[in-house]
Amino acid sequence: MTAAEYHPALPAGLxxxxxxxxxxxxxxxxxxxxxxxxxxxxxxxxxxxAFYGMLxxxxxxxxRKPALRELDVQGLVGHLTGVEEDVxxxxxxxxxxxxxxxIGSTQAAAxxxxxRPPAQTRAEWRHAVDSTLALARxxxxxxxxxxxxxxxxxxxxxxxxxxxxxxxxxxxxxHAVGLPPSVPDPSTLSLMTQAAARLLPHAAVRVGLHxxxxxxxxxxxxxxGTWDIPIGQNPPAAAPNAIAIVTDAVGxxxxxxxxxxPGRLDLHITGDPKxxxxxxAAASTLALD
Amino acid sequence: xLAGYSPVDDLIPGPSGIGSDxxxxxxxxxAAGDHRALTEVVDRLGPAVYGVALRVLGYHAGAQDVVxxxxxxxxxxxxxxxxxAGSLRGYLTMQARHRAVDxxxxxxxxxxxxxxxTVLAPQLLESS
Numbered sequence: 001m002t003a004a005e006y007h008p009a010l011p012a013g014l015x016x017x018x019x020x021x022x023x024x025x026x027x028x029x030x031x032x033x034x035x036x037x038x039x040x041x042x043x044x045x046x047x048x049x050a051f052y053g054m055l056x057x058x059x060x061x062x063x064r065k066p067a068l069r070e071l072d073v074q075g076l077v078g079h080l081t082g083v084e085e086d087v088x089x090x091x092x093x094x095x096x097x098x099x100x101x102x103i104g105s106t107q108a109a110a111x112x113x114x115x116r117p118p119a120q121t122r123a124e125w126r127h128a129v130d131s132t133l134a135l136a137r138x139x140x141x142x143x144x145x146x147x148x149x150x151x152x153x154x155x156x157x158x159x160x161x162x163x164x165x166x167x168x169x170x171x172x173x174x175h176a177v178g179l180p181p182s183v184p185d186p187s188t189l190s191l192m193t194q195a196a197a198r199l200l201p202h203a204a205v206r207v208g209l210h211x212x213x214x215x216x217x218x219x220x221x222x223x224x225g226t227w228d229i230p231i232g233q234n235p236p237a238a239a240p241n242a243i244a245i246v247t248d249a250v251g252x253x254x255x256x257x258x259x260x261x262p263g264r265l266d267l268h269i270t271g272d273p274k275x276x277x278x279x280x281a282a283a284s285t286l287a288l289d
Numbered sequence: 290x291l292a293g294y295s296p297v298d299d300l301i302p303g304p305s306g307i308g309s310d311x312x313x314x315x316x317x318x319x320a321a322g323d324h325r326a327l328t329e330v331v332d333r334l335g336p337a338v339y340g341v342a343l344r345v346l347g348y349h350a351g352a353q354d355v356v357x358x359x360x361x362x363x364x365x366x367x368x369x370x371x372x373x374a375g376s377l378r379g380y381l382t383m384q385a386r387h388r389a390v391d392x393x394x395x396x397x398x399x400x401x402x403x404x405x406x407t408v409l410a411p412q413l414l415e416s417s
Contacts (some may be wrong), residue, residue, distance in 0.1 A: 007336040008343060011353060018331055018357050019324075022364040028324040032367055216325065220317035226324075244325070246318060268314065 029226040035186035040159035041136055043188040047163035048129045050182065051080075051170045055122045062177040063118040068289070069103075071110055073173050077121050078113035080169060082106025084128035087162065090148035091135045091155075102149040102288040132162070149288065160195045163188055165288065168257040183250050189223025193249050196256045196286065197227040203282040204231040213241035213275055224249035231279065243271030243279065255280065258287035312377045319367035327364050334378055335360075338385045345389035355392065359384045 026032060038046075055077065063074040071079060083106050089097040097105070113121045136155060144155045153161065163184070171181050184192065197217055204213075212232035219225055232241075246268040254260035262280045269276045318326035335356060342355035359381055363370065370380050 007340045010335050010339055010356070011349060014339070014353050014356060015331060015335065017353075018335070018360045019328060021357050021361050022327055023324070025361045025365045027322070029322040031322050032320055032365070216323075218318055218321050218323045218326075220314075220321045224321045226318075226322040246314070246323070248317075 029228075031190075031223075031225045035190045035223055038187040038191070040156035040163075040191060041133060043163040043184075043191045044129075044136075044159040044166075045133060046185060046188050047166040047170075048126075050184075051166045052122070052126055052129075054170055054173065054179070054182070055118075055125075057179075058118070058173075058177060060118065063121075065176045067176040068169070068172045073176055074113045074116070074118060074121050075110040076169055076173065077125050078110035079103075079106045080166070081121075081125045081128045082109025083162075083165070084125070084132050085109060086148055087132050087146075087158070088128075088135055090146045091132075091140075097149070098147040098152075099150055100148065105149070157195055157198070160191045161288075164192050164195070164253070164257065167192075167253075168259060168287075171259070184223070184253075186222035189249055189253065190225070192253050193219050193223055193225060196253065196283065197225075197229060199286055200229055200279070200283060201231045203286050204279055205233065207278065207282040207285055209275075209278050209282060211241060211275075213243065213279070215279055216242070216244040218244070218246040219249040219252050220246065221248045221250065241272055241275045243269065243276045245269055245276060245279070252283070256283050256286045258284045258289065309372075309376065313372040315377060316367060316370055316372050319364065319370075324364075327360065330363070330377065330381075331360055334381050337378060338381050341382045341385040342389045345386060346392060351392055352389070355385050355388045358388055 058073065064072050067073045067076040083102070086097050086100060086105055136159060140155055145152055146155050146158045148158075151158075151161075167182070167184050167188075173179075174181055183189070197219075200215070200217070209231060210233045212230070215227075215229040215231055217227045217229055247265050251260060251265040255262065255265060261284075262277065267280075315326050315330060319330075338359050339352055339356050342352035343349065346352050346355070362384065363381065370377060374380075
């Protein structure tokens with residue numbers, strides 16, 4: 001038996017028939033197994049519960065350890081309380097919070113934690129989170145737009161961004177006190193990766209990527225998925241620059257949060273490496289810190 | 290900084306039945322819903338799958354059905370392939386063999402049943 005007989009060429013039409021049958025069997029881009037769907041509010045609550053639980057196991061000395069920028073752990077929790085207070089203002093339609101700085105606007109809340117018992121800081125933050133959830137529930141649609149800190153996002157996307165920030169700062173504190181890093185559950189992570197993929201074109205334009213390009217983004221592992229994202233100004237359906245980026249979902253979220261560089265990710269790229277590097281750099285500008 | 294990425298066409302199946310890192314990456318891409326990964330697998334391993342099915346069945350139409358079934362199964366349930374247990378080539382050709390043998394068995398049963406009915410039908414008519 002010759003090699004050709006052992007591996008005969010596929011008969012004409014079989015390749016297309018097989019690929020069409022697979023598309024009917026499972027939607028392209030959808031992960032399998034898919035994470036159970038949850039709402040953005042559930043994702044935010046889960047991230048908040050995880051953060052609250054992590055704070056509960058800290059020792060008294062841990063609260064004084066440097067965590068981020070010039071903030072110690074207690075100050076960072078205060079920053080998050082300040083963010084929630086700005087969310088409350090945004091949900092009430094306060095125009096002053098629309099262009100407020102994410103860091104500057106929350107600095108007072110961070111500063112006022114100095115000298116307080118950690119339990120008070122933790123309780124104040126939890127109360128602020130519960131108020132966010134109550135305000136988000138009250139007569140609001142997930143698609144209602146909320147403007148704060150220079151962003152204008154649908155309420156659902158804002159809550160996912162809040163979950164994202166809680167997870168990132170959870171890990172900032174874990175790093176500061178020597179706890180192992182945490183990973184969101186697949187359902188929450190799935191909402192985070194969807195949000196990151198959706199915001200990527202805006203980030204690309206913001207860093208000056210004006211040439212039309214098409215990004216085939218594959219995020220592997222639980223919470224991942226596949227997206228074909230047109231970027232650049234007025235991107236045509238078939239952009240001349242077509243790149244594919246394959247990496248794991250958690251690593252990509254750390255990149256988006258500016259907690260990992262492309263060099264530290266297990267990246268697989270096809271297409272123009274310069275364009276891919278610009279897209280990855282753009283992704284990391286989505287972080288607010 | 291940015292690692293090169295080889296399409297599955299360039300991959301070499303892992304030695305001694307253990308899936309390679311490349312097979313693991315393909316499995317992860319399939320699980321993420323990357324249909325391009327499946328297209329690459331069909332292009333690279335489709336002829337091997339077809340060859341196995343054709344050798345067992347001996348006719349083209351049945352072998353083509355087996356090829357379709359094997360890749361629909363891979364796409365629908367990518368988690369059933371475990372790269373730590375063997376190569377993707379080995380997994381797919383094994384699936385093809387099993388499905389082709391099942392087809393042969395069901396065909397043998399169908400023919401046997403048909404013959405039995407041919408023999409018994411007159412006797413049943415007589416007895417009634």
